[in-house]
Amino acid sequence: MAFKLIDLPYDDTALEPAVSAKTLSFHHGKHHNAYVTKMNDAIEGTEHADAALEDVIAAARGSNQGLFNNAAQSWNHGFYWHSMSGTETEASADLAAKIDEAFGSMDELKSQLKARGAGHFASGWVWLAEKDGKLSIEETHDGDTLADSGFNPLLTIDVWEHAYYLDHQNARPSYLDAVVDGKLNFAFASENLARGSTWTYPR
Numbered sequence: 080m081a082f083k084l085i086d087l088p089y090d091d092t093a094l095e096p097a098v099s100a101k102t103l104s105f106h107h108g109k110h111h112n113a114y115v116t117k118m119n120d121a122i123e124g125t126e127h128a129d130a131a132l133e134d135v136i137a138a139a140r141g142s143n144q145g146l147f148n149n150a151a152q153s154w155n156h157g158f159y160w161h162s163m164s165g166t167e168t169e170a171s172a173d174l175a176a177k178i179d180e181a182f183g184s185m186d187e188l189k190s191q192l193k194a195r196g197a198g199h200f201a202s203g204w205v206w207l208a209e210k211d212g213k214l215s216i217e218e219t220h221d222g223d224t225l226a227d228s229g230f231n232p233l234l235t236i237d238v239w240e241h242a243y244y245l246d247h248q249n250a251r252p253s254y255l256d257a258v259v260d261g262k263l264n265f266a267f268a269s270e271n272l273a274r275g276s277t278w279t280y281p282r
């Protein structure tokens with residue numbers, strides 16, 4: 080059974096002005112759709128055809144770069160849509176305590192997410208992640224992912240140009256300011272932390 084392009088968990092205007100409906104129409108409808116379609120074409124009739132996406136990613140890592148890129152990007156984008164919300168949602172008490180422990184404050188976490196995202200060279204992803212009960216900010220390059228890593232990813236931000244160019248042109252820091260200050264889904268991060276295992280891309 081093929082993987083589907085998962086629906087956006089909000090109306091396509093919900094993230095404006097940080098991320099416009101026009102950006103979402105291309106980013107979700109064209110970019111994410113293309114990753115899912117290419118992945119489905121690559122796994123059809125293979126031993127991966129009915130596997131979980133996280134297992135496809137792990138199996139392809141290091142052995143089938145084309146499949147890995149499309150599978151990891153399919154996962155990353157599904158996770159990214161859920162990492163944002165029309166208005167910022169609240170961190171659970173447990174997540175809030177772990178943010179204070181790791182970063183000192185929510186404001187400092189936000190400041191570091193912006194700095195790491197702005198400083199990431201070329202295309203990639205910036206993550207809030209948990210490992211052994213401790214939070215950290217991680218970066219992955221190009222289509223790489225934390226989906227099959229030792230980290231439990233809590234939130235991610237896409238820093239590829241296609242995520243912001245229509246709205247912010249080349250000003251990645253402007254995009255990061257707009258997303259980090261008001262559009263992050265800390266309730267989703269809290270669910271991921273409480274589950275204690277990696278989010279799964281729905282079939």
Ligand code: MN
Nearest residue numbers: 110237239242
């Ligand atoms: Mn993207």
